[in-house]
Amino acid sequence: MTRRPVLPGAAELFRRTDTPATPPAAPVTELPTLAAAQASPALRTSRDADTAPTAGGTPAPAAPLALVPDVDGGAPRIVVDELAAHRATLPAAAPKAPRQRAEKSRTRHEEKITVYCSxxxxxxxxxxxxxxxxxxxxxxxxxxxxxxxxxxxxxxxxxxxxxxxxxxxxxxx
Incomplete structure (x- = not known):
């Protein structure tokens, strides 16, 4: 066993701040690869399943799939995004304007001295x-x-x- 510490990678330490954070989907079904997603009977959709009426009498839309990178650095995973239809109906948030810094009348000093005082x-x-x-x-x-x-x-x-x-x-x- 190595005594070298295992540190998190940059993907775990840093996150993008210029894109709005999306709330995590409630229960998420994860599959390791795209092939597993296509072979999964739970994710296979047929025309009958797509048009099966719900309690309100309208057809239930199929949950879209999203490709999510694996946290451990492995292959990307396929995730069923159950909130995608809800997010699509929300209005897009206006991008925030960058904050203007107040102009200060400070001059940059190139030289330095050290003064000792009591x-x-x-x-x-x-x-x-x-x-x-x-x-x-x-x-x-x-x-x-x-x-x-x-x-x-x-x-x-x-x-x-x-x-x-x-x-x-x-x-x-």
Whole structure:
């Protein structure tokens, strides 16, 4: 016996989502092959069986056959689809329109740096983020707040030079 695990195949793991799911038929009669379906006395139909009246006096339609792939990867099976006539009378569902994504004014950043900060600085940054959102209605993540703060400090450095906030704070430390 092999110790290698048996994993399900892609057909068992994934299903199509672009086609509507059909409810499973009530009791289904399965036959292993098309030849077995043709040889089965239960599935053989004659003109007399097709036109035999039901309780309402109308002829009973024969149940159509559907070819269904085998779950274990074997040959396809023939299945009697007892709900096919009912599904044929249902109106076709309108295809769902793909959801439009809201356009965001985010820029893609190509470069990355790592900045280490203390727990107090990180708490202050998160408090600023929550304050911006709660009191000012500005939704921004921590990275955006840091990028804006850098932009403000660099603009101040360019305009004021020696008297900028950045120069004064770096000289103090």
């Amino acid at each position: 727990a107090e600085e990180l708490l202050a940054l998160e408090t600023a983020r929550l304050t911006l959102r709660g009191q000012h209605g500005v939704a921004a993540d921590r990275g955006r707040i840091v990028r804006e703060a850098i932009a403000v400090l660099l603009a101040d450095l360019e305009v004021h030079g020696e008297d900028s906030v950045l120069v004064r704070r770096l000289r103090k430390n």
